Amino acid sequence: MDWVMRTQANTSAIERRAATLPGRRSVKKDYQAAWLCKAISLIDLTTLAGDDTDARVRRLCAKARQPVSAALLDTLGMQGLTTGAVCVYHDMVPTAVAALAGSGIPVAAVSTGFPAGLSPFHLRLAEIGESVAAGAQEIDIVISRRHVLSGNWQALYDEMSQMRAACGQAHVKAILATGELGTLRNVAMASLVCMMAGADFIKTSTGKESVNATLPVSLTMIRAIRDYHAATGIHVGYKPAGGISKAKDALVYLSLIKDELGHRWLQPDLFRFGASSLLGDIERQLEHHVSGSYSAGWRHAMS
Numbered sequence: 001m002d003w004v005m006r007t008q009a010n011t012s013a014i015e016r017r018a019a020t021l022p023g024r025r026s027v028k029k030d031y032q033a034a035w036l037c038k039a040i041s042l043i044d045l046t047t048l049a050g051d052d053t054d055a056r057v058r059r060l061c062a063k064a065r066q067p068v069s070a071a072l073l074d075t076l077g078m079q080g081l082t083t084g085a086v087c088v089y090h091d092m093v094p095t096a097v098a099a100l101a102g103s104g105i106p107v108a109a110v111s112t113g114f115p116a117g118l119s120p121f122h123l124r125l126a127e128i129g130e131s132v133a134a135g136a137q138e139i140d141i142v143i144s145r146r147h148v149l150s151g152n153w154q155a156l157y158d159e160m161s162q163m164r165a166a167c168g169q170a171h172v173k174a175i176l177a178t179g180e181l182g183t184l185r186n187v188a189m190a191s192l193v194c195m196m197a198g199a200d201f202i203k204t205s206t207g208k209e210s211v212n213a214t215l216p217v218s219l220t221m222i223r224a225i226r227d228y229h230a231a232t233g234i235h236v237g238y239k240p241a242g243g244i245s246k247a248k249d250a251l252v253y254l255s256l257i258k259d260e261l262g263h264r265w266l267q268p269d270l271f272r273f274g275a276s277s278l279l280g281d282i283e284r285q286l287e288h289h290v291s292g293s294y295s296a297g298w299r300h301a302m303s
Contacts, residue, residue, distance in 0.1 A: 003231075004153050004192055009184035009220055018215035021252050032251070033289045036282045037078050039250040040067050043279055044108055044239070044272045046087040048207065057092045060276075061099035068283055075290050083279070084268040085138060089114075090131045097135035108138035108173070112163065115177075115206035117142030121159070128166040139163075140173045142206060145180050148190045156190065160197035173201035173239055173272075176221075179211030184220045191224035201237035207274060212242025218253065222260045238265070241274025247285040250278060 027035055045064045047056060064083040073079050087108040088096050096107045109131035113119035119127075128139055141163045147156040164172055174194040178187050191202050202221055205212035218240050225236050238261075240253060250273060257265050265271050288294050 001153065004189055004196075007185065007189045007192055007224075009188045011184050011216075014184060014216050014219050018219050021215055021256055022248075024255065026248065026251055029289070033076060033286055035251055035254055036247055036285055037076065037081060038266065039247070039254060039273065040081055040279065040282055041084060042266075042268055042271050042273055043067075043083045043276075044085045044087045044241075044274050045083045045279065046207075046274060046276050047092075048087070048089060048110060048114075052089065052092055054092070054095045057086075057088055057095045058099045060088075061086055061096055061105075063279070064100065064105050065103050067279055068286060072283075072286060072290060076286065084272050087138075087140065087274070090127060090134070090136075093131055093134040093136050106137035107135060108140055109134075109136035110140045110142075110206075112141040114140070114142050114175075115208040117144055117177075121162075125162060125166045128163060132166075132168055132170050136170060138171045138173065139167050140175055140203060141167075142175045142177065143190065143194065145177055148176075148181050148186050153189065153193050156193050157197045160194050160199060164198035171200040172198070173203045173237075174199040175203045175206055175241075177206055177209055178204050178214075178217045178221075179209040184216060187217055187220050188224050191221050192228065195224070195228045195234070195236050199236065201239050201270075201272070203239040203241055203274065205240075205242040205274075207242035209242070213240035213244055213274075215252070215256070218256060219260070222256065225265075226261055235264070235270055237270040237272070239272040239274055244273055244275050245277040245281060247278070247282045250282065 047060050064086045067083050073081055082105055085106045085108045086096050090109050093107055093109050111127045111131050112124035176190050181187050194202055204217055257271055284295055
């Protein structure tokens with residue numbers, strides 16, 4: 001608790017640093033194509049709509065297996081490229097598991113009363129168990145924001161610890177819903193507590209809040225990960241989610257990870273994008289790299 005209470009976040013310095021990132025000279029040509037292929041391998045391809053169907057999930061899984069046309073991948077020398085995972089609601093886990101059988105692509109399930117996280121706690125734990133039993137290898141859980149807003153860090157730790165235990169061998173991503181936590185210091189403290197309690201990843205948002213992933217929030221969480229690793233030797237992953245839809249945005253986030261955490265975090269076990277529309281724009285950029293022409297967006301649909 002001493003460590004948690006000592007945690008600070010210099011908001012003005014964080015915002016100044018974050019503001020410099022998009023204006024940097026971007027990588028170009030073959031280097032840009034290589035970074036964009038890396039970004040594809042780090043995407044949690046996601047569908048979290050109320051009208052999801054088995055057919056939609058199967059199409060999404062087919063897209064995860066073959067995210068870019070085979071001809072384009074052959075030209076780029078990137079055969080076998082897949083996304084990092086497929087993320088769905090619990091009811092769609094069996095469909096996704098069956099559709100991805102043999103691919104090596106894990107299925108992630110959003111759980112614990114996603115997105116609000118306000119269902120009874122025993123039901124949230126039971127939901128985790130049901131998703132793991134159905135074959136989900138990763139569980140995206142939602143923390144109780146009220147614990148952060150009221151400064152009840154012990155309650156947050158206890159909640160996260162029990163969720164971690166319920167996940168068993170599955171990796172757990174703790175969604176902080178940073179747009180609802182009020183301050184960057186709250187974000188830093190919540191990040192630290194969740195890592196202490198066993199989170200394998202910390203994640204910005206559900207994608208359902210009015211404010212989702214931002215560069216200042218990302219910098220705050222990434223530096224919490226860096227400090228935690230320096231103190232404990234434990235690697236914790238990071239997942240920005242919501243609002244990242246352009247290839248140029250993906251390059252900014254990748255450069256931030258490279259600068260602040262290093263190459264080790266540019267792997268699927270330690271970094272993911274929570275996105276779907278991002279993939280379509282990356283496809284367009286890769287096709288432009290190869291052909292010199294931009295294709296219409298409808299040619300790169302998710303289904």
